[in-house]
Amino acid sequence: MAGPEDAKIAAGWDFMKFFNSTPVQVDWTLQGSYLPVSTAVQEDPTIVNYFANDPAGKWLGVANQQLLGLDPDFPGPVIGPxxxxxxxxxxxxxxxxxxxxxxxxxxxxxxxxxxxxxxxxxxxxxx
Known part of the structure; x- marks a missing residue:
């Protein structure tokens, strides 16, 4: 039997699918200066053009390249104390x-x- 909680869960899932869609994430990158969250966003022609030609996009593109260049097996120096x-x-x-x-x-x-x-x-x- 479906109840009100099921509707909330379904609505939440629908929102997450929408929010994580490539067009929405492209907008987040362009308007919010967020780094791309998926390969599809990184390869989107609008983002490729933005990183190559827009002054702000060039800065964000550098940050994106640095993030992509991180080695997950060696995240960098760790200072315990x-x-x-x-x-x-x-x-x-x-x-x-x-x-x-x-x-x-x-x-x-x-x-x-x-x-x-x-x-x-x-x-x-x-x-």
Whole structure:
């Protein structure tokens, strides 16, 4: 027996099919600066022309090519203790720029501290 929930589910499915259709996704790319979500959108002649000839499209085309060039087996550098890295870099730069710290000494101290953070992280995740 079909009920009101079935109608909502069907309506939701219809919307998702519409929203993910190539013409709608082409519009999202052109008007919303979203990257293409499918090969069909990437290969659509309107998008190909947009990436090749429109100033904004050229920028978005570069981002799209970079995304396509990612290796799923190696997504890039991963820094385990990222918060320590970020705060350490900020502290080091602040000391050099605003505090007059010697850059070589500041970098050396940062490297020692962050290496310790990396070693601790490696021990924690290797366990």
């Amino acid at each position: 990222y918060n320590q890295y970020r705060s350490g870099i900020h502290k080091m730069l602040e000391g050099v720029v605003l505090g007059g710290d010697d850059p070589t000494t500041a970098l050396s101290e940062f490297n020692k501290k962050f290496q310790s953070d990396l070693d601790t992280y490696a021990q924690e995740v290797a366990g």
